[in-house]
Structure formats: structure tokens, C-alpha cells
Amino acid sequence: MSSVETITQVTESIPAALSLRPSAKSQENNAQEAQPTSQEEAYRYARLLPAFPKDEHYPALTPFEHVDPAARALGHANPRAFIDNATSIVELTPNLGTEIHGVNLASLDSDGRDQLALLVAQRGLVVFRDQQDFIDRGPDFYLEWGRHFGRLHIHPTSGHPEGYPELHLVYRDAKSTFNFERDDSITSTVWHSDVSYELQPPGLTTFFLLSQPKTGGDTLFTNQESTLKKLSPQFVAFLKTLKAVHSGVEQANFSRSGRRGGVVRREPVENVHPIVRKHPVTGQESLYVNRQFTKRIVGLKREESENILKFLYDHIDKGGDVQARVHWTPNTVVLWDNRNTAHSAIVDYGGSKERRHGARITPQAERPIPAFDGLDLSA
Numbered sequence: 001m002s003s004v005e006t007i008t009q010v011t012e013s014i015p016a017a018l019s020l021r022p023s024a025k026s027q028e029n030n031a032q033e034a035q036p037t038s039q040e041e042a043y044r045y046a047r048l049l050p051a052f053p054k055d056e057h058y059p060a061l062t063p064f065e066h067v068d069p070a071a072r073a074l075g076h077a078n079p080r081a082f083i084d085n086a087t088s089i090v091e092l093t094p095n096l097g098t099e100i101h102g103v104n105l106a107s108l109d110s111d112g113r114d115q116l117a118l119l120v121a122q123r124g125l126v127v128f129r130d131q132q133d134f135i136d137r138g139p140d141f142y143l144e145w146g147r148h149f150g151r152l153h154i155h156p157t158s159g160h161p162e163g164y165p166e167l168h169l170v171y172r173d174a175k176s177t178f179n180f181e182r183d184d185s186i187t188s189t190v191w192h193s194d195v196s197y198e199l200q201p202p203g204l205t206t207f208f209l210l211s212q213p214k215t216g217g218d219t220l221f222t223n224q225e226s227t228l229k230k231l232s233p234q235f236v237a238f239l240k241t242l243k244a245v246h247s248g249v250e251q252a253n254f255s256r257s258g259r260r261g262g263v264v265r266r267e268p269v270e271n272v273h274p275i276v277r278k279h280p281v282t283g284q285e286s287l288y289v290n291r292q293f294t295k296r297i298v299g300l301k302r303e304e305s306e307n308i309l310k311f312l313y314d315h316i317d318k319g320g321d322v323q324a325r326v327h328w329t330p331n332t333v334v335l336w337d338n339r340n341t342a343h344s345a346i347v348d349y350g351g352s353k354e355r356r357h358g359a360r361i362t363p364q365a366e367r368p369i370p371a372f373d374g375l376d377l378s379a
């Protein structure tokens, strides 16, 4: 987010586009053809533009039992049956990311979706091309899709299509942005795991673009199992004894300040998570801190906490050898596992006619499981 989850700078106020209505006649191609503002009436996805209703308030989230769909695929005779007929399956990097052509996600049955969840858990990032059917099915389908994987999260501050608070939108055009811009930073890169401040942050997450710039606006991913493995066993053993505070306060304050959409739908929370978490299905351990939401290490002196976190963030920043970069082509749908990866938007576009409009479906998963059984998260 600031990705939209990030600390964003809304350069101008809410877009005039919000008042637009869909045109049944519009056949605008959804990508590569960014449309000028004067033609926004014809925007094919106008009904999915971000809205920020002021009267929307939700109570605190309550705990729930998450049953991971990937676990159901573990005992399957062929857990990759759902991609048996793919025309191409390419590993983006040895340790992170698989790109698949020739599989229609929208037609996957329950069993196929479970298998998909297992592949996403194993590869961290899975990119599906040519998913026009999925994208064209629209918001009710997106919600039904997401509910297969867990309870859908409603974002406390981001824009959503009118009537669909469970869809988190990223948006930028010539007039406005609801993500990623920090006018005081040398970079738009903000590594994060989505809404990690929640008690039960997301697992499998689905994201796609409805419109995209002609070039640029790729998304970066990194493998947090690999970033952990690069550290010495002695240091990892120490990290496993630690837990950290993740906070949604800064994000809410940013919204309250009037930048972004100006709404806070749910009071911000802070939660404590293990610095090294264990995946509930694969059992793999991963580093679970991020520059956007992780604030301090519990129990350490301030300088100790600041320096260790800074070291870990620098380590993540420098991990080009465990990262992958998704280039968006029209009708691409990407899934990542927020438990064992981190990601960042790249804001390298923004010509006067460029629009980038994305939607995220964000099911929550389990409370992060500490890699070290003895870690007490209640204290």
C-alpha cells in the first residue's frame, strides 16, 4: 500500500475521476492505453475507482481461526494438477516467483484454488498472464475468490470501489495519487508486508492492475526466507528469541492529516509479532520485519532495537540476489504470500496521461507462528 500501504503523499486532492460513472459503451483496453483526464467518462473501470466515504466506521477486528487452504492440497496425489495444462511455467528466479501462461484462474474449482495456495506458499510469488476472464468478472467475483483463502480484510485507510470495502485500491493518475509518494525521500521503494500491524496479517494475497502506464510501475518482491538464510546461524538464533511491535498508527495519522483519502475506518492497532516466523504449511522460517510498519524490538534498549532493525532493513534493501520484479502486461494477476515475502511498488512513471489503477484482495491468515516455540507473545 503505499504502496498504498506506505506513507504516501497525496499530491492533489481526490480525483475528479471519482465523480465519473461507467460507460456501457466503453471498450477501452485496460492497460497500455492510459487515457487523458478529459476522456475519463469513458474509463472502462470507472466503477472501480477509489472512493473514501466519510461515514464508514468499523469496530476492531476480532480473532478468528484461520484454516489455510494450502494445507488441504498437501495430501493431494498431484498438488500441481491445476497447472498440468499450462502452456508455459517459468521460474522467475531460483528461489522466488513462478510465471504461468495458459491457465484460467477464474475457472479453478475449490481443489484447484487449494493447490494454487500451496504453490504460492512454496514459491512466494506466482504471476499469471492472460487473465482477462478473471478481471472482467468484476468485484463480486473478486470477493468470492478471496473468501476461499481466508477472511477478507477491510483496509482502514485506502480507497475502495463504492460498495466494496474489501477491495483495496492503488491509484495514480496525472491529478492524484493514493500511494507511494514521499516528497522527502530519495526513493519510492518501501519494502513491506501488507498490514503487518494486524493480529492476523494476510497470507495469500491477489493483486492485479486495471490500468497501467506504458512503461514503468513494476512491482518488486523479495524472499524473506532467503534474506533470513543469508544471516549467520548465531545471529538467526538470537533473532528467533525476539519479537517486535508492528504499528498502524503512522498510516492512520497520515490519512487523518488530510493527505491520502482522509478516512480512518477502524482505529489503528499495534501488535507484537515474532521477528522470525514459521509458515504454517511449509514449515519454512522467514524474516518478518518491514520498514513500513515494524517500530521496535520488545525488551531491547532503544539503541539496540534501532540498530538491529536498521541492519535488517538495509539487509532487505540490498538483497538483489533474492528479489524478483514483476513487469505488468495487460490482464496479469499476481499472487504473493505476505508471510514469507515482502514487496514494494516502484514509482518511475507519471507522464501527464498515465494512469495506474490496481486492486488487491487481502484475506487474513493465522497469527504469526514464532520459529522458536519458547517465544512468549503474550508478555
Ligand SMILES: O=C(O)CCC(=O)C(=O)O
Pocket: 001, 002, 003, 004, 005, 170, 194, 207, 217, 218, 219, 220, 343, 344, 345, 346, 358, 360
Ligand atoms: O502497486 C504496487 O505495485 C504494489 C501495491 C502494494 O504494495 C499493495 O497493494 O499491497
Ligand SMILES: [Fe+2]
Pocket: 001, 002, 003, 004, 005, 192, 193, 194, 343
Ligand atoms: Fe503492499
